[in-house]
Amino acid sequence: MSGPVLAVNQVGKSFKNKQIIKDISFEVKKGEIMAILGPNGAGKSTTIRSIMGILHPDEGTVKFHGHSAGSIPRHRIGYLPEERGLYKKVSIMDILLYFAELKDYPVKKAKERALTYLKKLGLEGKEKSSIEELSKGMGQKVQFIASIIHEPDLLILDEPFSGLDPVSQELIKSEIKELANKGTAILLSAHQMNVVEELCDRLFMIHRGQKVISGTMEEVKAQYANYKCVIRGNNEESILARLPQVQRVEQSGELATLYLEANIQPSTWLKQLPEEIQIQELTVSRISLHEIFIDIATDKKLLGEGEKSA
Numbered sequence: 228m229s230g231p232v233l234a235v236n237q238v239g240k241s242f243k244n245k246q247i248i249k250d251i252s253f254e255v256k257k258g259e260i261m262a263i264l265g266p267n268g269a270g271k272s273t274t275i276r277s278i279m280g281i282l283h284p285d286e287g288t289v290k291f292h293g294h295s296a297g298s299i300p301r302h303r304i305g306y307l308p309e310e311r312g313l314y315k316k317v318s319i320m321d322i323l324l325y326f327a328e329l330k331d332y333p334v335k336k337a338k339e340r341a342l343t344y345l346k347k348l349g350l351e352g353k354e355k356s357s358i359e360e361l362s363k364g365m366g367q368k369v370q371f372i373a374s375i376i377h378e379p380d381l382l383i384l385d386e387p388f389s390g391l392d393p394v395s396q397e398l399i400k401s402e403i404k405e406l407a408n409k410g411t412a413i414l415l416s417a418h419q420m421n422v423v424e425e426l427c428d429r430l431f432m433i434h435r436g437q438k439v440i441s442g443t444m445e446e447v448k449a450q451y452a453n454y455k456c457v458i459r460g461n462n463e464e465s466i467l468a469r470l471p472q473v474q475r476v477e478q479s480g481e482l483a484t485l486y487l488e489a490n491i492q493p494s495t496w497l498k499q500l501p502e503e504i505q506i507q508e509l510t511v512s513r514i515s516l517h518e519i520f521i522d523i524a525t526d527k528k529l530l531g532e533g534e535k536s537a
């Protein structure tokens with residue numbers, strides 16, 4: 228199939244003359260998992276609600292399989308909203324069938340899928356229970372099933388991992404992976420950078436309503452420093468600051484973290500370390516998405532080629 232499943236183009240939205248998101252553009256293709264990331268209040272949910280048509284963007288367009296606005300076949304989209312809430316007294320099976328019916332999905336197939344997913348997510352035998360009889364995390368899993376019961380082409384998940392224990396996170400993560408493998412286009416927001424790093428093909432990070440970085444995990448890491456070298460030793464800050472091809476040094480006692488410039492191979496860099504550097508321990512690793520996130524969110528500005536901090 229040609230063309231992206233979802234195309235967001237220059238979307239902007241203001242509330243009471245205050246611009247909340249601006250010039251947001253990205254695409255999600257069939258079978259792709261895209262993460263929308265950013266600190267609290269960055270504008271992730273506003274972007275997602277604009278895509279879902281819950282909010283009407285002031286600028287830009289949202290296209291699903293090339294359709295826009297009123298002609299979007301919304302029954303082909305699945306959505307897990309940030310604000311959770313299901314009918315407390317109704318049985319779980321009835322809730323799931325209700326969601327399927329809203330999306331014109333056949334009841335018999337929906338029933339089979341509901342039982343399959345309840346089992347997969349550790350809720351086997353709970354179909355007759357009501358939401359009020361379940362824990363918060365269990366309720367969240369039911370809401371996840373409700374968002375995928377109708378086999379959507381595009382799945383939008385606003386913080387699917389919040390409030391889930393590590394085992395439940397793993398379960399949801401593997402379901403998301405499986406759905407993508409079967410061709411579902413997935414857009415998700417999350418604060419768990421380790422999960423995003425494992426799960427997502429591409430990411431789009433916003434800060435104060437605007438894009439700060441986007442691309443595949445590799446592309447994002449290449450735009451940022453590629454590697455960091457942690458040295459334990461009694462070294463003067465001035466010596467470390469003079470080392471070549473280092474973007475930034477962070478020192479805490481005997482531990483110094485050196486963020487290397489992009490495209491520097493650690494093996495080459497290590498060979499030219501001066502003998503005066505004292506090394507008790509040395510590790511080299513790729514920088515994590517978690518570090519990139521904190522850097523952006525705290526305006527430290529690790530890098531960007533040619534943007535070396537003073």
Ligand SMILES: Nc1ncnc2c1ncn2[C@@H]1O[C@H](COP(=O)(O)OP(=O)(O)OP(=O)(O)O)[C@@H](O)[C@H]1O
Pocket residue numbers: 242247265266267268269270271272273274309
């Ligand atoms: N209906 C509204 N009216 C006015 N301001 C709003 C409205 N909805 C959101 N905002 C503001 O827009 C900004 C972005 O909010 P949004 O919920 O999109 O952030 P977010 O990135 O999803 O944050 P979080 O990670 O905390 O969920 C915030 O400053 C918020 O106060």
